[in-house]
Amino acid sequence: MSTSFKDLLVWNASMDYVTSIYKITSDFPDSERFGLASQLQRAAVSVPSNIAEGSGRYFKKEFVHFLYQARGSLLETFTQIEIAFRLGYITDQVRDQLIETGEEISKMLNGLIKSLKD
Template identity: 55%
Template sequence: MTYRDLDVWKLSLHFVSDVYKLTANFPKHEVYGLSSQLQRAAVSIPSNIAEGSGRKSTKEFVQFLYIAKGSLLEIETQLEIAKILNYIEEIGVNLETIKRLRSMLNGLINKLENNQC
C-alpha cells in the first residue's frame, strides 16, 4: 500500500482544489497574503502525507501526519479570518471537509501509533 491508496490523501487533494477555487475570488491585494497562506497550507496536507509515508519509520510517518494536521488547523483559522474580512460568507463545505480530514488523520495516527507498540 502506498500513500496514493490512502483515502485521507485522496480527499486532501480535492481539498487543495477547493481552496484554490475559493481563494481565486479573494481581493487581488491578498495574492501574496491570505490567499497564498491558505494555498500553501492546503498543499502541505497531501504533501506531508506522501512524504511521511516514504520515511524509514512509522514514528517519522506519524510526525508528518501531525504536520499535515497542523496545516489543516491553520487553514481552519485562516478561513475564519477570511470570513471576518468578508472575503467569504460562510466556511460551510470547507469546514465539513476539514472535520472529515481531521478525523481521518486522527484515525490514521492512532492506528499507526497503536501498531508501533
C-alpha cells in the same frame, strides 16, 4: 510503507480540499494574492504533501510525525478560513463547508495516526 500514499483516502480527500481552497481563493481580491490567499493555499498544500512525505519514511514513528504536521497545517487553514470570512471574502456557507470537510480530514488523520501507533 507498502501502501502508496495515493491509495490513502486521507491523501485523496486532502487533495480535493486543496482544489477547493484554490478555487475559492481565486475570487479573493488581487491585493490578497500574496497575502491571505497565498498563505491559505500553502497551508492546504502542506496537508497532502506531509502525508506523502511521511509515507515514504522508513519508520512508522516518522510517518506519524508527518501526519501530525499535516494535521497542524489543516488546523492552520481553519484559522485562515475564518479570517477570510471575517473580511467578507467568503460566505458563511463556504466557510462552514470548508470547515466540515476539514474536520472529516482531521478525523481520517487521527484514525491513521492511531492505527500506526497501535
